[in-house]
Amino acid sequence: MDRELLDNKRISERDDKFKPQDDQALCKESKEDKEKEKNLVAVLSTTIGHYFPEFNKWLKEISDPREQEAIDFTRETQIWTGIILFLTKRGARKKISDEMRTKEFCENLKTLSAQANLERVAHGDAVNYAYMRFKEEEFELLLVKMMRRLLRVRALEKYRLLGKYYTIAIDATGVYSFNYKHCEQCLMREDKKGNKKWYHLKLQASLVTWDGLCLPMASEWIENEAKFSKQDCEIKAFYRLIEKLRRLYRQLPMCILLDGLYAGEPNLKR
Numbered sequence: 001m002d003r004e005l006l007d008n009k010r011i012s013e014r015d016d017k018f019k020p021q022d023d024q025a026l027c028k029e030s031k032e033d034k035e036k037e038k039n040l041v042a043v044l045s046t047t048i049g050h051y052f053p054e055f056n057k058w059l060k061e062i063s064d065p066r067e068q069e070a071i072d073f074t075r076e077t078q079i080w081t082g083i084i085l086f087l088t089k090r091g092a093r094k095k096i097s098d099e100m101r102t103k104e105f106c107e108n109l110k111t112l113s114a115q116a117n118l119e120r121v122a123h124g125d126a127v128n129y130a131y132m133r134f135k136e137e138e139f140e141l142l143l144v145k146m147m148r149r150l151l152r153v154r155a156l157e158k159y160r161l162l163g164k165y166y167t168i169a170i171d172a173t174g175v176y177s178f179n180y181k182h183c184e185q186c187l188m189r190e191d192k193k194g195n196k197k198w199y200h201l202k203l204q205a206s207l208v209t210w211d212g213l214c215l216p217m218a219s220e221w222i223e224n225e226a227k228f229s230k231q232d233c234e235i236k237a238f239y240r241l242i243e244k245l246r247r248l249y250r251q252l253p254m255c256i257l258l259d260g261l262y263a264g265e266p267n268l269k270r
């Protein structure tokens, strides 16, 4: 086992010890909560520093159409705020205003984002404003950079099937659903009672491991065409996704895991 792998093992043991709990209260004033908060930031900062030492540099490369002279929060800070919202399962941006705008949280955010002049945490609406303007495809490329790095430093070696293939699961996942026709690309489903729902699905390819990791590699929207069935749309998205995986991860030995929908000869040939 080489040094890189030993280090990775140590990091994951430490992660287990300090695993953040669901809805961990990051900013309440109790001593126990403060300790947990310190642990979460320490784990995040150590893990990111170890696996992705250039993470903040990558964030800086994401285009930010906001007026740069007028902003108080860098894109790194706003992205980190969003990441913590997600990790601590604070779904609503109101939560930022209620729970996250404390001095302690601000110090932690400063450590993670490296914004030296950070004095307060943004209002939830400002975080939302920034995210609405970032480009989805650039965030997908950020994930690709992260995956490429993990592959390059051989952090995922032990998960290779037969010592060679990375196991990549591909399946559709629901992203939005509406009670009305939201756009021309919406897929529509009608139940037996005639109730209609319009929705958007994404086909997601993720590297999955025997101990439960699921690491996103690439995705494709499943889009409506003039005449369609869910199955046709998903299969077409699958062809696009396979091409994308080949383009983004050249020469990567992959074993693709699929459900019964794909068990037709044309798909197997691809």
Ligand SMILES: [Zn+2]
Residues within 6 Å of the ligand: 181, 182, 183, 184, 185, 186, 187, 199, 200
């Ligand atoms: Zn739509």
